[in-house]
Amino acid sequence: MPKSKITSPSLVAKQSLWLFGSALLVLAPLMPHLPQWLVALTTLTLLWRGILLWRHLPLPSRWLLVFTGIAGAAGIGLHFHNLFGRDPGVALLVLLFSLKLLEMRTRRDGFAVVLLGFFLSLTQFFYAQSIVNAALTMAGVTFTTAALVVLNHWRQAPARTLRLAGLMLLQAIPFMLLLFVLFPRVQGPLWGLPIDAYGGLTGLSDSMTPGSISQLSQSEAIAFRVKFAGKYENKAPPQTTLYWRGPVLSQFDGRSWRIGRVFVSSRLPYQASGEAIDYVVTLEPHFKPWLFALEFPVSIPAEGLMASDYEILAKTPVRARLRYEMRSYPGIVTGADESPAILREALQLPPLSNPRARALAVRWRADFGVDDGAIVRSMIEFYRRQSFVYTLSPPLLGEHSVDEFLFDTRRGFCEHYSAGFVFMMRAAGIPARVVTGYQGGEVNPVDGTLVVRQSDAHAWAEVWLKGRGWMRVDPTAVIAPTRIELNLAQALPAGEARPLMALPGFVWLLQMRYRWDALANVWNQWVLGYNPQRQRDLLASLGMRSPDWQQMTVVLTVISGALLLGFTAWALYQRQRLVPAQAAWNRLSRMLARHGLARKPWEGPFDYAGRIAATLPPEKAALAIEAARIAEIYADLRYGENTPALAAELLQEMKMRISRIRRLEPLLPAGVSRV
């Protein structure tokens, strides 16, 4: 039996070229996520391979590649301090893949490149899963499939190969959809993920230093989307109420603000009052526990718990897109009887830091006595009177950052203003804390969702006043009221660098972005957000009573079996498809077969007609003439050159004459059957 396949046949130039091309397509989307030196190494390797292909030069020695491979792996280890995480894994795969291209001699090597290519296509989803990524992957997969076809049969025109690959992938799409919807989903992770699994994501963090939020505001990435219900359906409440509460920072070490100790419970720490706002949040995964909600939420989603500083914390970090329904009451009074421990924490300050600010606060305290409200007002006045500038690129601050900001530079972003405010309050003995989150958002007119981006990240302050509880103070609103009332772009002074979309004169771009965002929202909700929960909901709405994995498997098997049967029918279908003239010609033979005048397989049309004429008695001459004419037309249709119109006419005549024979058929004597 076939044991002769021990050595794999070597690759021809055309196969190498296809593999090379598909490798380029697969590697390109990964480049932005690799260390720069590796990008350079990969580019060099690819260039080298390209030149070898172009010049038909032999491949380099294996030792050189082994050396490069080991050096590259060592480089990756040094770069990431680790070889087994997600990013070093991807980097190693890329290294291996590009070196394999230089060591690709046999068809088996080619197949390995194809499999690696499919693998690398998957890894780019670690970094992004947008529609664009999907399209890029589709292109890569199509070319890799074509390369696989070429690997098996290279004597074929490139266009044909691509068409075949495209056709096969098109036929694969029904299976993909079916499996996507019905394959029993498991919520990952299956085991502990490497630490870097969520690296490179932007979003709020559990600490704030000067500059951390202004950095975020350069990012157009979407933080979450909100769909309001009821009164605010397809629009949003006024911008000034849109404070999306996130991590509350109550610990200060002189430079950075951190979250303090919080207690969580499933009970609400306040009473609902005032006007209710209902909405659904679709939160992008940010791998932190915060579930953002309008101040102040009264419903706690199943995935979360209420923290003692009124933020909602998810039980596990948000690793997948999460959808939760919320209800908030903007007018709630919070913390009227706050616990002393929390208030103590809200007064904590590192000793000796920022002496000038402390001195000012102490003076105010002396001026106003016990009137905390007056001190708050003085601080706001301070911001208003002095010439503070709201800017995305504030100067760097030194050791006494609050002092330098309040008295020297006076240029800052929301984190500077809120931090300065809270510091002053604490220095004056008023419990205060920094609240970070998002402010505002933008209603997409296409689908009526409010889109909150990373650039909407914001920091404000909360002070606790005796008898009134926690009060929100947003010092940024004093400096740049438009930031709160409109959005960031309007708030920035002219000449300040701002995101492209925010530039005036780019309205059409903005319109396109709205459309695109609406599409991306559908994509997120239904493609990326299709998790076990969504799957159960969808299948239940489709009429499956209790969609468990057994049921899904049965349905999946039945439908894919039906699909396969359909495709098999397609595979076998062509059998019946004859040229119409041939079908008619066969019909004549079948008709006459009953009288022993079936056409012999080797008989040409004229021979057959001649035999019919010779067999039939002279009184049936009409029939013989008819048959002769049919044979003539058939030969003309099959072997002559006719315009389509003429061919159609001839075919018509042929069919007409055959039906005439059918009428003449009784004329055939039974006796001719055995001549």
Next chain:
Amino acid sequence: MSLTATLQERFFRWALRGHAPEPSPVILTQRRVYVLPTRQGLAYAVSLLVMLVGAINYNLSLGYALVFLLTGLGLTAILHTFRNLVQLRIAPGRCEPVFAGELASFGIVLTNRRDETRPAIRLRLPGQTSIEIEVPEQSSLEARLTLPAPHRGWLALPRITLETNYPLGLIRAWSYAAPDQHCLVYPAPAETAPPVPAMPGEDGGAARVAAGMEDFAGLRRHQPADPPRHVAWKAAARQNAGPLLTKLFTGAAAHTLWFDWDMLPTSQDVEARLSVLTRWICDAHGAGLAWGLSLPGSELVPAGDDDHFHACLKLLALYAQE
């Protein structure tokens, strides 16, 4: 016969639906085309599994989609590979007789009645290396399969394995066919044989002198077996690049020879005698002589043309065979 060999033989008999050789044309219907993943196909499946685990672990929705798309690709590969082979028609083609010890070359006519070409179909005879062909749309072509022909007589075309991995190489579709075809194998000409009997002057009763042996009768294309002294060298010198020509003489032979079974010593066995006779006939034909052949129970009257040559060899090939 070992157990596996027995089982294999039973499988082949079952696969061919009991009756080999089959009447022509053999159509590879869907019931006799088998499909299994290749080693590469298994590697592909394992890779997909690993990718699926990755997609689950990292919650990559598009990862799922990619894995499922590639799964679908694997499934369509089954259909495409199956389709590349199914409904192919196989009929016996030409098969020239050969001498024992040479390679018999069987012509197999493959007909594709589909509107699409069928690339990369491999044909293999048991124990032989395979050949790869492409059958274009709506057409036929003749593939040639070679098989050593060690013994004289009829050599039956063994079971042909037709297989294809096209288009992705992940799946192998294969089928067996045994069209009714036989190759006639002449006995091998003896390497050392007594000289052709009954040279001029010798009168063993086996050779009769024919008349008109010296008359030039015309030219024909040179064949490798023609004796060099019959080549029309003058004609060759006159033309630049034309084929060599051989001079023919009337009566086609200087002598008419008789090759008689009984002329050979009885000490030789049957096959050796047949070999010697074959050798004599080849030599006589090559020298442009006429000869007659007499075997126990049959006799062919003298002649010198190609038909006679083949008729004699056929007689020898099938001597004492059913």
